Amino acid sequence: MSDTDTHKIIVAIDGFSSCGKSTFAKRIAARLGYVFIDTGAMYRAVTLYALEHGAIRSGEVDERQVVALLDRIDISFRFNPARGASDIYVNGTPVEERIRTIEVSECVSRVSAIPEVRRKLVAMQQAAGSARGVVMDGRDIGTVVFPDAELKIFMTADPAVRARRRYDELRAKGDDVSLDEIERNVRSRDRADMSRAVSPLRRADDAIELDNSHMSVDEQMEWFMNEYRRATAAR
Known part of the structure; x- marks a missing residue:
């Protein structure tokens, strides 16, 4: 029997920023033939729209203006064959x-802490995953969005390692950033995500922790498939 000859489940991947959750989730989805939904990209899309429409100025988030923009934001995903993954679209x-x-x-951490933003996006995420066969990554998938997910993973890694990964990613795209700036941002986002009043980042009681500080993507996939087989065998 193949890895995908079992009943489809929801795989919920939570954890800190810049842990490689999206890369990990994409590979899992491709391996299992599941749908991948990048919830972090959804919050980033709302943040970008708010920046471009004056709801964020000089780093200050005007929550009322962000909420007022929500009804004007349509978020969708479309598969990009060149990347082998889905790209996110805002209003097409x-x-x-x-x-x-x-x-x-x-x-993005301040925007994602706004209750109205979270309610709107959580509803979209729950609708997308209602049929099972979904891999979803974010900050509160296993605790809020899908507390009944059959397999919950909480990813973590040393902040300095995460900062270096993010730095390399941005530099490869030509962005002029410093490693110190990135590490400050990583640590600041950790504090904001864990201390926000609405859906703070935390490990679900039944989540399995994956510290990938010193693991390759292939090693992470081998670890995941063992956990996936256990989860589906228990059904």
């Missing part, structure tokens, strides 16, 4: 590259 416009800038990174 591709924004995959623009949501990854340091400007968006510095504001």
Whole structure:
């Protein structure tokens, strides 16, 4: 019997920023033939839209203005054959590259802490995963979005390692950033994610921790498939 000859489940991947959750989740989805939903990209898309429409100025988030913009934001995903993954669109416009800038990174934790933003996006995420056969990554998938997910993984890694990964990613895209700036942003986002009033980042009681500080993507996949087989065998 193959890895995918079992009943489809929900794989919920939570954890700190810049742990490689999206890369990990994409590979899992491709291996299992599941749908991948990048919830972090959804919050970044709202943040980008708020930046471009004056709801964030000089790093200050105007929550009322962000909430007022929500009904004007339509978020969708479309498969990009060149990348072998889905790109995110806002109102029909591709924004995959623009949501990854340091400007968006510095504001996304505050935008994602706004209750109305979380309610809107959580409802979208729950609707997308209702049929099972989904891999979803974010900050509160196993605790809020899908507390009944059959397999929950909580990813973590040393902040310095995460900063270096993010730095290499941005430099490869031609962004002029410093490693110190990135590490400060990583640590700041950790504090913001764990201390926010609405859906703070935390490990679900039944989540399995994966510290990938010194693991390759292939090693992570081998670890995952062992956990996946255990989860599906228990059904």
